[in-house]
Amino acid sequence: MSRPVFSELMAQIRAGKFVFTGELEPEKTIDLTETLEAARRLKGYVTACNVTDNPQAFAYISSLAASYIVQKETGVETIYQITCRDRNRIAIT
Incomplete structure (x- = not known):
C-alpha cells in the first residue's frame, strides 16, 4: 500500500521525474512584495x-x-525551511 500524494512535488518525485526547485529569500520586513514577485x-x-x-x-x-x-x-508550492542553528528545542516545536 503506497502513501497518498499530498503535493505536486511529491507526485513528480514518486513518478521518477527530475524536479526543479527555486529559492526565495523573504525580506527583512513583513512586506513580501518582492518575494511574491519572485515567486x-x-x-x-x-x-x-x-x-x-x-x-x-x-x-x-x-x-x-x-x-x-x-x-x-x-x-506556487512552497517548501518550508527551518534551521536549528539559533534555536533551542522549545523554539523548534
Missing part, C-alpha cells in the same frame, strides 16, 4: 520554491508565514 516569475519553471529561514543569520519574517503567504497568493 510569480518562477511559476511555470519550478515544481516548488524553498523559502529560506533566517538567511545569513539575520532575523527575517518567519519562513512558515512567508511560505503560507507565497503559496496562497501565487499558487
